[in-house]
Amino acid sequence: MKIDRRSFLGLGLGAAAGVTLSPMPWKLTDDSSIWSQNWPWTPVPIDGEVTFDDTVCTLCPGNCGISVKKVNGRAIKIEGKKGYPVNDGGICLHGISGLQYLYDPSRVRFPMVKNGDTWKQVSWDEAASLVAGKIKELKDKGMADSVACVAGSDKGSIAGLYKRFITSVGSQNFYTVDTMEKTWEMLIERVHGLNASAAFDLAKSDYIISFGTGFIEGWGSPVNNFLANSSRKERHAKLVQVEYRLSNTAASADIWLPAKPGTEASLALGICSAMISANLYNAAFAQSAGKDFEAFAKFVNEKYDPELVSRTTGVDAAKIKAVAAEFAKAKSPLAIAGRGKGESAGSLMEFAAVHALNCLTGNINKEGGFWTIEQQDSLTWPSVVMDDSATKSYAKPPVGAVTSVIDSGASGAGIFSAVVSAVSGGATDSGQKVLSSVSKLFEVINASEKSPVELLMVYNSNPCFTLRNAKVVKDAVNKIPFVVSFSPYMDDTAQLADVILPTHTSLEMTQDVYSGACIAQNVIALSKSVAVPVYDTKHPGDAIISLAKATEGSVASNFTWKTYSECLESIMGDNFATLSEEGYIASELAPPVTPLSVDFSLFAAFKDSISLEGDAKSYPLTLVPIDTIRLASSTLASPPFAVKTVEDTVLFEKDTLVEINPETADKVGVDDGDYAVITTSVGEAKVRIHLFDGIMPGIIAIPEGLGHSTGAKGEIITKDGSPMAGITGATSIITQTGGVSKNRGQLENLYIGGKGVNVNELIGPVMDPASGLDAAWGIRARISRA
Amino acid sequence: MSELEKKTESGSVDAAKDGASSEQKAEGDSGVGMGILFFIAAFAVCFLSGWLLFPSLLYSKKEQPFNFNHALHVAETGGCESCHSFREDGTFAGVPKNSSCIECHESQLGETEDEAIFMTEYVEKGKEVPWLIYSKQPDCVFFSHAAHVTGAKMDCVTCHGNIGESTTMKPYQENRITGYSRDIWGENIWGVKKNPWDRMKMDDCAKCHQEETGSKGACFQCHK
Incomplete structure (x- = not known):
């Protein structure tokens, strides 16, 4: 007996036939397809009971009500809470991405x-x-x-x-x-003699003049404003935007008044002057509640005649008069101030000039008007005991x-x-x-x-x-x-x-949590822990x-x-x-009944707008920060989802883009997409150019909220003495050339860290002599091709 | 004419040469025989291991954390839905959580060792019981109990069989490749089934849907 080729053939064929006629191949085919469709290493969300926990978003001062969707007790999604006074089911992109803050790579894991x-x-x-x-x-x-x-x-x-x-x-x-809330409070205190916060009944006002506010770009309580803005058409309400740049708010407005930067207050006083000279103001209110009204009337008529104002602001006098007439005729006109998101204090006297408009209409503490809301101090602290030292x-x-x-x-x-x-x-x-x-x-x-x-x-x-x-x-x-x-x-x-x-x-x-952000309602809420x-x-x-x-x-x-x-x-x-049970306590949606007096003498004390730092000769251009709803520019950095939505005309790869009018770009010698260096008396930064027809010549606009640093320097040593690099992922980033980047810091948020330029490294504070607070709204600058 | 042809035509001319030729033939026969033998042997080995050895290699056996007597609980509580309930939002809760169990089992009710394990290991420690679920479909499959039980008024037994009458939990057989229970493919390795609940593959869903609704249904109904 000899084993030859045929034996092997027999063996092979026999094995093949045996296997084929057994369930093995058919079963394995099925199993491998199930396996490959459900890779065991792919994370699958745990199934379980879906519950909703109501709480309040504290990412910005808007304080929207939110419903946190949980599966099996784990928070998986944030939705706006229907019926909540501030946002009634609405939510912004930062709020909806709120869960990302829990797992942010830059979170400090231990003391x-x-x-x-x-x-x-x-x-x-x-x-x-x-x-x-x-x-x-x-x-x-x-x-x-x-x-x-x-x-x-x-x-x-x-x-x-x-x-x-x-x-x-x-x-x-x-x-x-x-x-800006602080500035408004100081203004109310000085004009009305009240210890109160400012509120704007935006949803009921039928004519809003916004002096450079980012009304739909994060000013005040963002979602509340979205709601007020989206119902504007149905309510036949008008929005006038005073801004030197075609922002989203300006684009959404019915009338855009592109006043030169820094002349907004003059424009406001110009409108006041037009109202007073055409006898369009609320004379009864000015007489009964006003103090020193005559002096103010004289002041604006002399110094802020629409023709004069037209020269300083660049806005046509006829247009100023037309807006003044419309504003005065509106049922509930409202003037608002606070540049961009209102995250910096701003100039008290500029706010005063704007508020003079509210005082002229007398639409104060009335539906659709300017409200003075009593400050909510419901906390009772035991008195502080101090020792001698x-x-x-x-x-x-x-x-x-x-x-x-x-x-x-x-x-x-x-x-x-x-x-x-x-x-x-x-x-x-x-x-x-x-x-x-x-x-x-x-x-x-x-x-x-x-x-x-x-x-x-x-x-x-x-x-x-x-x-x-x-x-x-x-x-x-x-x-x-x-x-x-x-x-x-x-x-x-x-x-x-x-x-x-x-x-x-x-x-x-x-x-x-206490409502603020100029919401026309007092809401005290208890924001609850919704995640372990x-x-x-x-x-x-x-x-x-x-x-x-x-x-x-x-x-x-x-x-x-x-x-x-x-x-x-x-x-x-x-x-x-009450808060533990109900979640929030909201005051009635009615204007305060506080009796009001208006001291017009403050408005008459207006001299000049806050001037910019830097001399015009070395720094011929004006650099201004711009706020976008997609980038958080306050204490918290934007969550990754939000950063993803930023247009590449604002942030391209790792570069900030600055807006500049093509005319100015021509003069400076830069073109779209070029690298350029902006220099101010405070610092300099390398940026890229975005040509934009919607911005006034002579101005460079730079987005806020970028330029976060790249994490901590140095290693983090855990309790057992080992470096933490393994879990941060920050020090082991592989660069494009294949090497390991050593430049990165620990606990870095790679989604926002190291991207773009921080505006605040280019702009310095300017103290407002009227309030003592920072009122810088830009800086003088020059730009050159890098 | 070639030499070979000449030889064949003229018959044998050399006995010695003849002998050599028949030996060669015998050797050829035995080669085929060996081939067949190897064929049969390999066939038998592979065929039998495919049928007998393969299933036991494919599945690992796992015991449940402790035994659960369905019959006893059905008798006490009245039916499947007392424990396998629907939530307020209409979704199916599946295997009950401890919180439902302790509605009755606040303290030990009987004297069985299984209940003692449940009380000491899980209720007292505040840990959920890690039950192994025989009917868990792969993650890529969406199944709504609400649509079938609440909507189409189907009985639990139709798909799950008479689990309510069982007094013990059978060992959980986990497919080593997919990680899912053997019950999805069915006990029979060839996929033969007698009862609807013997197997719960896509074809089984489709068959019932065809009979009941006139359509097998669209892919996305289950594969979201």
């Missing part, structure tokens, strides 16, 4: 201490005792006033806790980042104290002392008028040889990105011996910190309470609550139960 060039993971207790130790040391030396805090706003219980902490330590150095230090004025030149005198203590007494909880109400500016704070630090601030706490703000002249702010922060960041992200400021105590993101925590914290972070309220406890002494005795929730429940009083 960290900077150790030379590296970051070291520490426990919460270690971090708190380190910071508390520094504070105690300063307090013992009698330098408690050198402890400062910069917070996003002073609204709500969390900001209240941070303020209370700073006060307890013995410092007045608590700063908020000023927005704290009391002594507290007597010193804040580092960033500013004074305002114009004072109508009638206002008395007004808003400023109200701020102070809220801080001190009534304990040290000296009646002293204190107004401080965060820009001034950093300016003073930079100007001093040794920083007057020894320890800076940064909560819910990113001053190194959002403040004008960001480079100077960074230098100042670097000069401060000890910086503590409470940021959930490795943002531009957190990178420069010595300690990061990472806090929860908005979806991970509960907090009280992703990392080893703490509630910002709990973080400051535990820090106070670690500081011991009188500071700790002012923080007797065990947790933030206990604190919130006790200081909210009766509202807490």
Whole structure:
């Protein structure tokens, strides 16, 4: 018997036939197709019960109501909440992308201490005792006033806790980042003598003149404005946009008045003049409620005659008169101010010029008009107890104290002392008028040889990105011996910190939320935690309470609550139960009934608009920031989804594009798509050119919200002593040439970090003499081909 | 004429040469025989392993966390839907969560070891029971219980069989390639089925849809 070729043939054929007649090949074909259609490594969302949790979006001051869709308890989608007073089911692109903030690659995963060039993971207790130790040391030396805090706003219980902490330590150095809301509040205080916030009944107004606001580009409460704007046609309401650039708002408006930049206030006064001279104003109101109306009428007639105004603004006098007539004839006319998103304070006198229009129509505290809403201070804080050293230090004025030149005198203590007494909880109400500016704070630090601030706490703000002249702010922060960041992200400021105590993101925590953003309704809401914290972070309220406890002494005795929730429940009083059940408390949709007086003398004090920094000879052009709804330009950076929607005329690959009129481009010698260098007295940046006919010649417009830094420098060492690079993905980025990029920082948000130019590195702050706040709206600049 | 032809025509001229030729023939025969033998042997081995060995290699057997007595629970609660309920929004909840179980099992009700495991390992520890689901379709398949049970008023038994009468849970056989239960393809490896619930492949869905609705349905109805 010999095994030959035929045997093998037999074997092969036999095996093939055997296998074919068995179920094996057929079953395997089926299984492999199922396998390949359901790759085991492809993540599949877990199926389960779908539930909705209602809460409030706190990404911007708009505070829309949102419904968070969950599957099996895990948040998967954010939708606008139907029936909510602010947004009634609407939502913006940032709100809808809110979940991305939970998993942002730049999130700080645990408390960290900077150790030379590296970051070291520490426990919460270690971090708190380190910071508390520094504070105690300063307090013992009698330098408690050198402890400062910069917070996003002073609204709500969390900001209240941070303020209370700073006060307890013995410092007045608590700063908020000023927005247009503050300027409106100051204006109301001076013109109407009221301690109130401004609100605009936009949805009911039938004629809105917007002076450079980004009405549908993020100004005020964005979604609320979208709703008001989209119902405009049905309501036969008109929108007039005063702007030097064809923005989305200007494009959507019925009338576009392209006034030269910086002449908006003159145009407003020009319209006032036209109204008064044609007797189109509400004379009854001006007589009954107005003070010094005659002086104002004389002032505008002499200096702001439409013909004169036409020359300065570039807007035709006939058009000014026509708009004045339409505005006066409208049932509920409304004039609004606050450039772009209104994220910077702006010029008080410019706001005053615009508000003069509202005062002339008398459409104040009426349907569709300008409202003065009582400030909602429903929190009852126990009074602050200070020991001797704290009391002594507290007597010193804040580092960033500013004074305002114009004072109508009638206002008395007004808003400023109200701020102070809220801080001190009534304990040290000296009646002293204190107004401080965060820009001034950093300016003073930079100007001093040794920083007057020894320890800076940064909560819910990113001053190194959002403040004008960001480079100077960074230098100042670097000069401060000890910086503590409470940021959930490795943002531009957190990178420069010595300690990061990472806090929860908005979806991970509960907090009280107060409507603002000039909404014509008071809404107090409880934003609830809808997601389990992703990392080893703490509630910002709990973080400051535990820090106070670690500081011991009188500071700790002012923080007797065990947790933030206990604190919130006790200081909210009766509202807490209602809010826990209902989610929000909304006031009636009716104008306030506050009796009103108008002091026209302030309007008559208008001199000039805020002038731009830089001399016209070296810097022949005007650089202005532009706001787009797609890019967040405040404390939070835009989420990846939003960045994806940015047009490539704004951001192309990693370059910012600036808008420039073809005529100006010709003169400068640049063309569409060219690289160019913008130089201002503050800094310079390389950008690309976008030719745009819709912008006035002589102006360069640059988008805000870009140019975030590229993460922390240095390695992050975890508790077990190993570097964290593996999980951040930031230091192991493969470059296009195949090498490993060493330039990238840790915890970088690659979706926004390192893209474009930060406007604030080109524009410096300009202090408004009338308010003491930053009123820069641009800067003089030159541009040349790179 | 070639030499070979001459030889054939003229008959044998050389006995020795003849002998050699018949030997060659015998050798050829045995080669074919061996071929057939190998064929049969390989056929038998592959055929039998395809039928007998392959299924046991393809599936791994897993035990459920503990035994569950459906018959007992049906008798106590009255029917499938007391536990396998529809949510308020109309969606099917599938295997109940602990929260439903503890509506009755707040504390141990019986004396079985299985219930003791449930109470100590899951309820007390606040952990959901990781049941292995026999009827779980692949992720690429969408199936709505609401459409079939609530909409078309079908009985659970029509597709799931008499699970409600079982007192024990059979071992869960997981397909090592796909990761899904054997029950989808069916116990019979050739795919032969006697009852509707013996197999739940696409053709089975299509067959029933053809009979009941007159159409097999469109792809996207199940493959979203």
